[in-house]
Amino acid sequence: SQQGEEDPQALSIQEGENATMNCSYKTSINNLQWYRQNSGRGLVHLILIRSNEREKHSGRLRVTLDTSKKSSSLLITASRAADTASYFCATDQGAQKLVFGQGTRLTINP
Amino acid sequence: DTGVSQDPRHKITKRGQNVTFRCDPISEHNRLYWYRQTLGQGPEFLTYFQNEAQLEKSRLLSDRFSAERPKGSFSTLEIQRTEQGDSAMYLCASSPGVLAGGLILREQYFGPGTRLTVT
Numbered sequence: 001s002q003q004g005e006e007d008p009q010a011l012s013i014q015e016g017e018n019a020t021m022n023c024s025y026k027t028s029i030n031n032l033q034w035y036r037q038n039s040g041r042g043l044v045h046l047i048l049i050r051s052n053e054r055e056k057h058s059g060r061l062r063v064t065l066d067t068s069k070k071s072s073s074l075l076i077t078a079s080r081a082a083d084t085a086s087y088f089c090a091t092d093q094g095a096q097k098l099v100f101g102q103g104t105r106l107t108i109n110p
Numbered sequence: 111d112t113g114v115s116q117d118p119r120h121k122i123t124k125r126g127q128n129v130t131f132r133c134d135p136i137s138e139h140n141r142l143y144w145y146r147q148t149l150g151q152g153p154e155f156l157t158y159f160q161n162e163a164q165l166e167k168s169r170l171l172s173d174r175f176s177a178e179r180p181k182g183s184f185s186t187l188e189i190q191r192t193e194q195g196d197s198a199m200y201l202c203a204s205s206p207g208v209l210a211g212g213l214i215l216r217e218q219y220f221g222p223g224t225r226l227t228v229t
Contacts, residue, residue, distance in 0.1 A: 030216070033217065044220070088153075097155040
């Protein structure tokens with residue numbers, strides 16, 4: 001079964017706008033990771049945030065982590081058409097495997 | 111291309127047949143994972159190898175499923191007596207694991223997947 005829930009399940013915005021996706025999880029974690037999946041393809045690792053970190057940046061990506069609320073958010077700034085994809089959060093509970101959420105399907109309209 | 115590769119990319123089989131998928135991880139990665147993904151869902155963990163040792167298996171991995179990594183390099187996933195419920199994307203991923211100095215890198219690098227359709 002899957003660990004957490006992502007919100008919203010689908011998001012459609014205009015190019016240039018910011019996109020925010022949220023992820024909630026249930027158990028203690030070592031780290032939380034975000035992945036992107038283009039339609040019918042494999043997953044691409046975007047960013048990892050450790051349990052003792054609260055915020056991390058990578059290019060146009062900003063990830064926050066609130067372990068007290070067991071939640072994380074992914075912000076994509078200045079969105080582009082190429083950002084259209086599904087985005088998944090995945091928790092690493094220290095048992096090597098990743099436990100994925102159901103994903104947010106992001107559509108960027110030109 | 112030095113990424114994770116999977117073969118075949120697509121497989122259509124009839125119910126009851128056996129299928130085998132192959133995964134070639136990034137060459138210096140000692141950890142290898144198999145996941146299954148159904149439409150509209152996130153990947154679900156199936157099994158994990160550290161070198162040639164299979165260290166964890168999900169309860170999703172029924173007796174009809176078997177995975178091997180005989181020389182600690184490529185891995186195979188076999189499904190015997192396929193059922194329509196086995197239709198899914200099967201994803202392989204690898205990660206470096208423990209590096210010299212004890213640093214553990216936990217990012218996983220995914221292959222393009224094998225899409226299985228059981229008719």
